[in-house]
Amino acid sequence: MLQELGKKAKAASYELATLTTAAKNNALECIACELEHRQGDILVANAKDIDAGKENGLTDALLDRLLLTDARLAAIIADVRSVIALPDPVGAESEGKVLENGLRLSKRRIPLGVMGVIYEARPNVTIDIAALSLKTGNAAILRGGKETVHSNVVLVDVIQAALEKAQLPKDAIQVIADPNRELVTALLKMDKYVDMIIPRGGPGLHRLCQEQSTIPVITGGMGICHAFVDASANVEDALAIIENAKVQRPSACNALDTVLVHKTIADTFLPLLAERLAQNNVELRAEPKAHIALSNVNAKNLHVATADCFDQEWLALVLGVKVVSDVEEAIVHIREHSTEHSDAILTDNLTNATRFLNAVNSAAVYVNASTRFTDGSQFGLGAEVAVSTQKLHARGPMGLEELTTYKWIAIGDGLIRP
Numbered sequence: 197m198l199q200e201l202g203k204k205a206k207a208a209s210y211e212l213a214t215l216t217t218a219a220k221n222n223a224l225e226c227i228a229c230e231l232e233h234r235q236g237d238i239l240v241a242n243a244k245d246i247d248a249g250k251e252n253g254l255t256d257a258l259l260d261r262l263l264l265t266d267a268r269l270a271a272i273i274a275d276v277r278s279v280i281a282l283p284d285p286v287g288a289e290s291e292g293k294v295l296e297n298g299l300r301l302s303k304r305r306i307p308l309g310v311m312g313v314i315y316e317a318r319p320n321v322t323i324d325i326a327a328l329s330l331k332t333g334n335a336a337i338l339r340g341g342k343e344t345v346h347s348n349v350v351l352v353d354v355i356q357a358a359l360e361k362a363q364l365p366k367d368a369i370q371v372i373a374d375p376n377r378e379l380v381t382a383l384l385k386m387d388k389y390v391d392m393i394i395p396r397g398g399p400g401l402h403r404l405c406q407e408q409s410t411i412p413v414i415t416g417g418m419g420i421c422h423a424f425v426d427a428s429a430n431v432e433d434a435l436a437i438i439e440n441a442k443v444q445r446p447s448a449c450n451a452l453d454t455v456l457v458h459k460t461i462a463d464t465f466l467p468l469l470a471e472r473l474a475q476n477n478v479e480l481r482a483e484p485k486a487h488i489a490l491s492n493v494n495a496k497n498l499h500v501a502t503a504d505c506f507d508q509e510w511l512a513l514v515l516g517v518k519v520v521s522d523v524e525e526a527i528v529h530i531r532e533h534s535t536e537h538s539d540a541i542l543t544d545n546l547t548n549a550t551r552f553l554n555a556v557n558s559a560a561v562y563v564n565a566s567t568r569f570t571d572g573s574q575f576g577l578g579a580e581v582a583v584s585t586q587k588l589h590a591r592g593p594m595g596l597e598e599l600t601t602y603k604w605i606a607i608g609d610g611l612i613r614p
């Protein structure tokens with residue numbers, strides 16, 4: 197079954213690679229219209245996933261990730277239309293030159309081919325990946341989280357119906373509906389048909405891909421994200437940024453996990469932070485110095501940090517807190533504990549901001565802004581296929597450009613190499 201999926205995806209990818217931008221945009225508009233038209237079916241399927249999720253004891257955060265509503269569907273449709281409005285990177289020529297022998301050379305941007313994407317139980321991701329893949333002339337085989345299988349089957353059915361209306365191969369976007377994990381492992385070996393594997397998920401999934409994949413992998417990895425509050429930070433701004441980064445959507449990979457506070461402001465800043473976060477029921481896990489700074493505060497959610505606290509991606513309303521001597525100690529801590537996803541410095545000191553930007557090598561490094569911005573839509577990329585936490589060939593939110601590669605175009609006139 198999987199081999200058949202791969203074969204069809206490969207065949208579709210050859211056709212997609214030569215489409216005009218207008219044809220691809222037309223297909224995306226058909227998808228937007230079909231999503232509007234089939235809204236009822238989609239919400240019914242999603243309700244089945246939600247009911248099953250509740251029966252299986254999914255947490256509120258995971259149920260929220262799974263849920264579709266009228267408003268969320270409208271936002272998904274708007275995202276498809278924003279991808280239509282973006283420039284198509286495919287076909288762009290660069291580095292054009294004529295060699296002394298007359299050979300005319302240039303680089304032309306082309307699709308990757310077929311992408312295998314394994315991702316969490318979030319139905320909007322299905323549409324995001326499909327839209328970005330189609331706009332870049334790629335085919336995709338999708339394997340979303342098992343909890344979202346009803347939603348994904350209907351969403352891919354909607355996409356395929358729209359592709360047929362647009363007279364494009366429906367196999368451009370296919371779904372693995374069987375939740376058996378052995379199929380994921382089998383997908384990782386389909387190098388004959390699949391050009392790139394993109395796993396969005398936790399360490400178990402990444403280990404599996406590292407050990408089993410015979411196909412290049414771009415990892416959308418977990419985020420252990422930090423904010424360093426420097427001595428010169430604007431207190432009100434710092435409190436608002438930390439609150440946003442921790443509370444606005446704690447289950448996301450770009451949510452904050454650890455706050456590092458400069459020792460000279462620890463006694464004043466930490467009680468204010470504890471008070472602010474208590475209003476949002478955030479639990480603090482404080483290392484000894486931070487715990488002392490909080491000792492006079494009636495912090496009902498305060499706990500002593502255990503050894504592994506600073507290597508946790510909480511995905512919940514929990515925050516590690518530590519006092520550091522200066523920006524250098526903050527950088528050392530981040531190098532040791534960060535997953536190189538998103539890290540921030542909150543400061544009014546230009547020298548320290550510059551030092552942090554140069555020394556911290558995460559996919560997104562922020563000055564005086566929330567780590568929650570690491571997102572394709574927020575970065576103006578329309579959507580994202582994943583937030584890459586590796587160095588090759590893409591980093592951070594992967595939009596259209598990151599789903600392409602290039603080939604050299606060489607035009608001669610009967611030229612031979614002497």
Ligand SMILES: NC(=O)C1=CN([C@@H]2O[C@H](COP(=O)(O)OP(=O)(O)OC[C@H]3O[C@@H](n4cnc5c(N)ncnc54)[C@H](OP(=O)(O)O)[C@@H]3O)[C@@H](O)[C@H]2O)C=CC1
Pocket residue numbers: 314315316317339340341342343375377378380381396397398399400401404415416417418419448449450509581582583584585
């Ligand atoms: N950087 C990024 O782009 C993103 C990162 N994340 C990260 O993902 C994690 C949370 O998502 P969560 O859903 O819990 O992630 P999981 O890793 O548990 O699941 C993600 C997907 O991988 C599959 N999977 C996981 N382990 C295996 C395995 N051993 N064999 C086969 N398939 C496997 C799951 O399948 P199944 O359905 O069977 O469980 C699911 O489809 C966090 O760490 C978060 O930071 C999340 C979104 C985006």
Ligand SMILES: N[C@@H](CCC(=O)OP(=O)(O)O)C(=O)O
Pocket residue numbers: 261316318447448449450568570571572580583
């Ligand atoms: N794109 C996201 C971040 C990645 C994401 O979807 O995370 P998750 O909540 O783990 O599925 C956002 O910030 O909106």
